[in-house]
Structures are given as C-alpha cells and as structure tokens.
Amino acid sequence: MKKILIAGAGGAPTEGVIFSLLKNSDNYIVGMGSEPTDLILSKAHKKYYIPYANTAEYKDRLLEILNREKPDLVHFQNDLEIYHASLIREDIKATGTKIFMPEHSVIDTCVHKYKSYQAFTDAGIVVPKNIVINTEDDLKEAFEKLSDRVGKIWLRDSGIGGGGKGALPTSDYNLAKAWIDHYEGWGEFIAAEMLTSRTVTWLSIWHRGKLVVAQARAREGWTHGSRAISGVTGVTKVGVTVSDEKISKVAISAIEAISDKPHGIFGVDMAYDSKGVPNPTEINISRFFTTVRFFTEAGVNFPEIFKKLALDEHPKIEMGTINPLKDNLMWVRAMDVEPKLVAKRNIESEIIF
Template sequence: MGSEPTDLILSAASRKYWVPYANAPEYKGRLLEILRFEKPDLVHFQNDLEIYHASLLRDEIVETGVKIFMPSHETIDACVHKYKSWQKFKAAGIKVPENILIHNEEDLRRAFDTLGKQQGNIWLRASSIGGGGKGALPTSSFEFAKAWIDHYKGWGDFVAAEMLTKDTVTWLSIWREGELIVAQGRARQGWTHGSRAVSGITGVTKVGVTFSSPELDRIAESTIRAVDPKPHGIYGVDLAYDAEGVPNPTEINISRFFTTILFFTEAGLNMPEIFANLALFGERPRLEKVRSP
C-alpha cells in the first residue's frame, strides 16, 4: 500500500492499495479497512510520517489480529524529531555537533557567531518529521539562511548545527527486547542526483559499501541506547565524521530499512528476512557474528 499512485504502478505486488497520507484524517479508517480485509500476519511501514502516525494506532492495529514489530512510541517520537534525539545523544555524553534550535533571527545570528566561527558555514535542517534531507542547507549567508527558513515557514522547527565532513556511515541494526540481533555498517559514496539539491543530499544513496569498525559499533550502540534503554525493532544510526575523524551521530532512522537495503541481501545478509522471522516466529538468525556478519 502507498500514497503515491506512480509508486504503486512500479510495485510488483499482486494486490496494491492506495492510502491517504498518514497525517490525513481518512488514513486511519483506510489502513484498518485494508488490514481487516487482507489479514496479513505482519504489517511494516517504511516512511517516517507513516511510522509516526501508525505507531499512534498500534493498539487498534493489533486488535485486527495483525502483528507489528516497532519500538515504543516515545522512542519513535524522539527519533523522527531530530532536535529531540540530539538532546538525548548529548545528554548521554556522545560526541555530537553543537545544535541550536532557531526560534527567531536572534537565534540565527547566534548560530553564525558560535557554530560558524571556525568554517564560516553552518548546517541548517528541519527538525520535524521528514526524510531526504528535509530543509537541509549549508550556508555562510545570514540573509540566505533567513530567506530559506522563511520559505519553509520553519521558525521554531529549523536547527542550526556545526558543519561536519562529507564522509558518512549508517549502522543498521535489528533488536528484540533489548538484545542486539544483527547489525551491519554501510559507508556512503555520494547521493543519487545530489547535484540537484542545494544541500547535495537527497536521502537516496548513490553507492553504498559494507563497512565495519569497533569504533562505529561502540558509538552506534551507545547512540541507540541513549534514546531507548530497551531497543526493539529496526534502528539505523546515521553518522558523519568530524574533522578529527570521529563519527558523530546525526539521527536515527527508526523502525525502517534504508532504501538500498537490497545490496545487503545480495551480499549475503538478508535483514528484511531476519526481521520478518524474528517478528513472526521469534526465530533468531544463525550468524557467526552479530556485528558486521
């Protein structure tokens, strides 16, 4: 099921259902109608907006007889709102770029004076629900930044951050009631159609390669436990390297796989299959290593 008819046309599914966007009043009734009719064993969502709103309906979903495998709504709320998760990372003592929530022009000037004093640039992005680098902008211009926030009507939502390097990794993991089941790192080598975005970020990886390091494992696990003491479901930690070569967490993509997950499967690690077997049957994979198997 999906909210974009063109996406449904491209799907190879034998039955396809259009649903309204998850923040529409009609979404709840349409979702529950489909679940009652199809009676799937498990329902999984792959979009931050839908994950957030479906999470609010979890009790009614389960009442239809359909299983879900999601973190708590408190965890989902913290992760889809980037400033909330940043606060939790920082409180846990994890190295993160300094952030300032931009309520007004005074906050924006303070961001340039403090966060931009080293490189001249600051990094702007929306804190609210949305993927694909929503509202992301690197800039050294106060006037451009102000116009950007005006355009998005983003006062009180946009966050300014210190600039990190372009080197990024993602640590994708599946957990069950606090136990790490499997985790694999991925280094990103560019963004698809990145030249068409002002920020250079589109949310769709151009080339991904498997990657592992003990440092990445340690930081990513600490990042996840900073938002959830008993992780349950899918947690994808996005990290960017700072000038000192330390990966800094920037967000957790919660309760979903990234768009290039198929290349892990082709390489021999089928994480969606592991997720489904774990959710439906409590079946753990037979792996020599849990981290970067």
C-alpha cells in the same frame, strides 16, 4: 505462507524490502501506498491505495485493509507513516496483525531531530552542537557560535521527514533567513556545526533489548547530489560495506541513549567530524534504508530476519552478529538502471582507464 502488508509500495525504500522478502517464496506481499503511479511499479502481489498518514481518512482505510487481508505482519517504511501508525498501534493489533516497532516515545524522539540531539548529548556522545532557530537572534547566535573556519553552519528541518529535508550549508545570514522564511520554519529549523562529507550508516535489528544483527555501510556520494543545494538527497549513489569497532561503539551508544530496551529496526546515520570521530546525526527508526537490497544480495537478508523475529520464528543468524558481510562490497545505483553489487577491487577489471 506468510502474508505481509508493506506500506509505501512502489517507492525505492519499500521495494528493496519487498525484493528481499520475495527471495523467500513463502511470503505473500500486499502493498499499500499513497501514490498510485508508484503503486503500479510495485512487485507486491496485491496493491491498495491509502490516503497519507497525516490525514483523517488514514486510520479507517488502514483498518479496512487489515480486516480485509488479515496479514500476519504490517511494516511501514517512512517516518510520517511510522509516527502516525504508531499512535494507533493498539487498533492495528486488535485486527490480529502483528507489528514490530519500539514504543512510541522512542519513535517520537527519533523522528524529531532535536529530541535525538538532546538524548545524545545527555548520554555524553560526541555530536555537533545544535541550536533551535526560533528567532532571528537565534540565527545570529548560530552564526556566532557554530560556524566553521569559513563561516558556515548547517541548517535543517528538525521535523518528521528524511532525505535531507530543508538542509542548507551556508555562510550567508541573509540566505539562511530567507531559507527559513521560505519554509515558514521558525521554531522548526535547527542550526548545527558543520561536519565533513564522510558519512556512514549502521543498520541494526534488535529484539526485546538484545542486538540481533548489524551491518555498517559507508556512503560514497548521493544520487543527484549536485542538484540539491545541500548536496544531500537522501538517496545513496554508492554504498560500501565497512567494519570498524569505533562505528559500532558509537552506534550502540546512540541507540541506548534513545531506548533502554531497543526493539525493531534502528539505523544510525553518522557523519565524521574533522578529528575523524563519527557523530550520530539521527536514527532512522523502525524502517530499512533504501539500499537494504544491497545486504540481501550480498548474503544477509535483513527484512527476512525482521519478519521471522516479528512472527516469533527463529532467524538463521547468531544473535549479536555485527558486520557479517565482507568489507569493500559496493552497491552502485542510478536512476532507471538495475543496481549492481561488485567487489571494490574488481572495478578496474571491468573498466578501461
């Protein structure tokens, strides 16, 4: 039996990983998290409270849990914790627990969006032009140089965090200025050219520079997107499996722009421009996306593959497998409702129109 410590227990991103690992009865899951009301919802066998990763108490508590439980592997599921845990990776490994993540410089580049943008542009990858907003003059320049045909730009917080953190599409300079003021975000926000609402994610696992497995998934809307000013919540409402060589090529180029020897999980988020070209907007590093259970239910268990690689076991998949799942499988989600896997062609057979 393998014991695995999973961070962020009780939250949707982590519970998808736990669900997948529990498909194999040989796994014993220890969950930890910073929200007690999330923890009580977790399917982990045992649960620990831990302070937030950016607090002084985090390191000692993490090492205490590791020394007490002696897990074979520890895995983190949000950018903040990944970043801070990466900084103390040698202390973690000294407990005898394995980790499976790239070097810290790769993590640092991926969790800071402007650094990712610079890496993409240096590699000649097509991406929307970005400007760091340090001053009001920068914001004025962004509207002059980046706005689309209706005058809109895309603002977002370039720091650590997901879920469309601080995102705002706007053609109103005064609103943009007030938005940055509200977040005290001067020097932290970036402005970018607008892309279309058509988005796709390419989830992949790499091992010592070699691609192990990857699967593309298009997004057809965000859960509660109408309640966010940006329309983006970071929570996919409907995911659909797709296979497109162009998506894979762009994703691999983006990953190789960040790391010359990829190792661990790389999830490339892309949005299409008006010419139909997928532009990488960020790489979700060292973590699975919220709907990873989708792939498990469809037949490819990414967390189990990840675990086996981390523990030097052979995953039951051919190295370099890309898009092993059938196209047009849909994963449909809503709050407090069990998600459902369905073939897109079968929707009409279940619904009276």
